[in-house]
Amino acid sequence: MEIKSHLLPALRLTLVCLVFFCGFYTLIVWSVAQLAPNQGKGLVITQNERTYYVNVGQAFTADEYFWSRPSAVDYDAAGAGGSNLGPSNPAHLAEVEQRIRYFLEHNPGLDRSQVPSDLVTASGSGLDPHISVEGARVQVKRIARLRKVPEETLRQLVDQYTEAPLLGLFGTARVHVLKINLALQNL
Known part of the structure; x- marks a missing residue:
């Protein structure tokens, strides 16, 4: 019972x-x-007969483009996730150090303290399509030199593609890497 x-x-x-x-x-x-x-x-953009998913980060690593945030899952939406390594983990620190050195090699004239953290650390999902506004601005000089475009034109492009925080309250201003790079192709 x-x-x-x-x-x-x-x-x-x-x-x-x-x-x-x-x-x-x-x-x-x-x-x-x-x-x-x-x-x-999912939101998609089609340009030049190619379809891009807006809400999933893309791997932009060529010097004449704005670089994406690193991804622990190689931007694979089927396996979203971070590296799960803590900020004091030696493997994580070595990987971040390597990314900083690589970024500085490709952006001469910058000091180590000018490298935004979002350009050398992966997001929690590994799929973040955005970078910080500072992350975009710090790349302007390199892109302008390679594309032979005035830096002011690229700064205006960064301002044009800067997205405000959600409802003006949640998060920080950011730049959608895919959208700004597609606009960069049309310059």
């Missing part, structure tokens, strides 16, 4: 949760996604 008084409510709760989370909750999330742009399938 004691088992029956505990087992039946547990089975009922399990059944209710199963129906709710596998049925109703899934239907609610799907319905809300249908109201989102592109019906929850």
Whole structure:
């Protein structure tokens, strides 16, 4: 009798949760996604017969482009995640040090203290499509030299593609790397 008084409510709760989370909750999330742009399938940009996903970071590493933030998962949305290494982990510190040296090699004239942290550390998801405004501005000189474009033109481009924090409150101003690089191609 004691088992029956505990087992039946547990089975009922399990059944209710199963129906709710596998049925109703899934239907609610799907319905809300249908109201989102592109019906929850992600935002895309098509340019020069090529399709890019806006909400997933892209690997831009050529010197004539704005570089993306490093990715611990090589920008693979199927395996999103960070490196899970702490800031004091020797392997993580060595990797960040290597990225700083590489960045300074490709951006001569910069001091180590001028390298924004987001350009040498991966985001938690490994898919972040944004860099800081400072991360974009620090790359202007290199890109202007290689593309033979006035630095002022690129600074204006950075200002044009700077996104404000969500609702003016959440997060910081940032630059969408894909969008600014596509605009850079059209200069």
